Amino acid sequence: MNTQRTYGMLVLLFCFTIVSGCAEKGLVNPDGSMAKYKLPNVDLSHWKVTLPVGDSKPIEVDPPEILAYAKDKMVQPYMYNDSTDGSLVFYAFPGGVTTQNSSYPRTELREQMTPGSNSVNWTFAQGGIMKGQLAVSDVTKSSDGKYHKVIVMQIHGRLSNEQRDLLGRDDNDAPPILKIYWQDRKVRVKTKVLQNLNANATEILEKDAWIDDNGHTFSQDVGFGKFTLEVIVSEGRLEVVLNEYERIVYDSEHIEKWGVFENYFKAGNYFQTNDKGAKAMVKYYSLQVSHN
Numbered sequence: 001m002n003t004q005r006t007y008g009m010l011v012l013l014f015c016f017t018i019v020s021g022c023a024e025k026g027l028v029n030p031d032g033s034m035a036k037y038k039l040p041n042v043d044l045s046h047w048k049v050t051l052p053v054g055d056s057k058p059i060e061v062d063p064p065e066i067l068a069y070a071k072d073k074m075v076q077p078y079m080y081n082d083s084t085d086g087s088l089v090f091y092a093f094p095g096g097v098t099t100q101n102s103s104y105p106r107t108e109l110r111e112q113m114t115p116g117s118n119s120v121n122w123t124f125a126q127g128g129i130m131k132g133q134l135a136v137s138d139v140t141k142s143s144d145g146k147y148h149k150v151i152v153m154q155i156h157g158r159l160s161n162e163q164r165d166l167l168g169r170d171d172n173d174a175p176p177i178l179k180i181y182w183q184d185r186k187v188r189v190k191t192k193v194l195q196n197l198n199a200n201a202t203e204i205l206e207k208d209a210w211i212d213d214n215g216h217t218f219s220q221d222v223g224f225g226k227f228t229l230e231v232i233v234s235e236g237r238l239e240v241v242l243n244e245y246e247r248i249v250y251d252s253e254h255i256e257k258w259g260v261f262e263n264y265f266k267a268g269n270y271f272q273t274n275d276k277g278a279k280a281m282v283k284y285y286s287l288q289v290s291h292n
Contacts, residue, residue: 038086041286044069046112049268051078052096052105059097063115078107079268087135087283090269094278101173108268110156111289118172121158121262124235124255128291130265131230136182138224138281142273146184150280151270153180153229155238157261163205174261175210178231178238181272182282185223189240190215193254204260218242226285235259265289 048062049069061075069075078091090107098105114120122128130153139147157174164172181188192210199209220227220242230241236256241247269282 037083039081039083040086040088040284041288042088042284043288044109046115046289047109048112048116049075049079050099050106050108050110051075052092052098052107053078054097057097058099058106063112082283085283085285087137087285088287089137090282090284092269092271092280094271094274094276100171102270103274104270104272105274106268106270108266108270109287111265113264113291118158118264121264122291123262124233124237124259126292127234128263128265128289129230129232130267130287130289131228132267132287133226133228133285134287135222135226135283135285136224136280137283138279139182140275140278140280142275142278148275148278148280149272150182150282151179151272152182152267152282153231154178154266154270155231155233155263156266157258157263159205160262163260166202167205173207174205175207176266177255177258177261177263178240180229180231180240182222183217185221186217187220187222187227187229187242188215188217189248191238191250191255192258193252194257197253197257201260204257216248218246218248220246231265233263 044066045063047066048060049066051059053059059074069079070081080089082089092105092107094105096105112118113122134152136150136152139150141147154176155178156176159169159172159174175192177192179190191213193213194204194209195211203209228243232239236251236259238250238255239247267284267287269280271280
């Protein structure tokens with residue numbers, strides 16, 4: 001038996017197996033060249049994530065723990081990297097655990113200006129900008145043949161501790177002033193308006209003082225491809241820009257009066273259905289937030 005020849009064949013077989021296995025994992029291309037990984041341009045050091053699973057309430061992962069999401073087996077099924085296109089994937093499905101004020105599932109980021117704390121937020125007078133490149137890469141249809149809706153960005157209101165105590169509440173929750181939907185291949189924006197513009201300083205803080213406006217649907221058909229959203233906030237003004245050129249501006253008295261609330265940005269996959277078997281995947285390629 002030629003021991004040297006046999007050893008050589010085993011080495012070749014071993015190398016072939018390693019290369020083949022690595023190619024399946026994206027480490028090595030089929031031609032033997034090294035594959036190039038792509039990572040999302042998303043800094044999670046000021047975000048926490050809410051997952052659609054948990055015991056009595058959804059699991060939340062704050063910074064700095066969220067920074068290890070790629071190796072966290074609890075997070076991986078719902079938020080993970082797709083290194084083939086450089087995206088951060090948010091997956092949600094009905095049947096999971098929902099937050100206190102919702103009946104729908106979400107895998108969604110919540111801004112934390114001070115990492116690990118929900119107590120430090122911003123007002124419209126302070127302003128802020130959120131910009132992201134994203135895609136709704138997969139979503140199911142309802143029985144009427146229409147795609148299920150997904151909220152991909154939000155600005156959520158928050159009561160200060162003083163406002164909370166004034167209302168006798170045990171939480172700081174306030175309505176969301178902005179919800180941005182992916183709906184039937186297009187982007188739809190909804191804000192809140194006061195039912196009574198003459199509401200006094202206490203009445204204006206109540207959730208039921210605010211109702212949805214009629215909404216605005218951008219003309220572009222974004223489909224399942226990449227698109228860019230930018231949300232620009234300043235005192236008495238809210239602007240949403242789609243793909244750099246189509247925009248809507250809110251600067252009414254309703255927005256001016258919203259200035260009494262604290263706020264925080266949200267981004268990800270807030271799925272808007274409980275239909276059995278439904279699912280949605282939202283991909284973020286980049287996400288940046290800044291404040292004055």
